Amino acid sequence: MNPAPSVPVTYGRTADGDLAALVDDTAYAAIPGPRGLRIANAWRLSKPMSQWRRDDFHGAIAVVADAVGFHDHIAELVQHREELLRFERKRGDGKLSTPWGQSQSSEIYADGVVFHSTASHGGFKLDRARNARMPAALRVAGGWYEEDAEWAKVATGFPDLFTAYERRHAEKTLRDYYPNCWEAIHDRFLAPGESVENDRRLFGEKHRHDWVVVSAIRSREKPGMTDCIARLGGRRDQGHERRFRVPSDEYVAERFGFVIDEARHLEV
Structure with missing residues (x-):
């Protein structure tokens, strides 16, 4: 270069x-x-x-x-x-049907690696040859990689097409949202604190039998208290819910949810 x-x-x-x-x-x-x-x-x-x-x-x-x-x-x-x-990225014609709607514009990173933008979303399309060259742990069937997180798989599979800044963000995105893919590529397990999605899974396993707050609001009836709705493990697809009242100076919305202490927090 x-x-x-x-x-x-x-x-x-x-x-x-x-x-x-x-x-x-x-x-x-x-x-x-x-x-x-x-x-x-x-x-x-x-x-x-x-x-x-x-x-x-x-x-x-x-x-x-x-x-x-x-x-x-x-x-x-x-x-x-x-x-x-x-880099030699070029503008494409953009006329293609994508999983997110009609492509309005496109950018060619290299032969067989094209980023498409639509009215609402976007992502990369790898042609058959390029997708076959992707590491198996990263490959998406069909070759479509959406822009929010899956783009990181493309940047990891073809790092020479991305800047150092993009590669750094791709590594973090892959680690946070696709920890299994990251572990397969790097041949080691992620430790607690290294991945958002991995930490979410560990939190869920640890508190699957605990009541975790899914919704909270300052209490109108009891000043200084917070009214909370909790579900087992914080799972929103879990039907049964219970209501608790927690002191507001104690209630802090943690990253994956506030865990109710049934011995101290009043059920209402």
């Missing part, structure tokens, strides 16, 4: 005093929040960086701990853009 073209980047502060960066035509601001700095973005801001306001930005592409984390993230985005300029 030829050396990657340079992508312009500048750093500074916004009118609100937030850390900021301009990468090509995309603006980024590090907005303080409860968990660190929320990196928000905006496109083609016409005013100088010193006049940018928080209202100009939207979303959260990442949350970092501090200024060092912000600069590291921006540097990774710059590298990503430079690599994209080096």
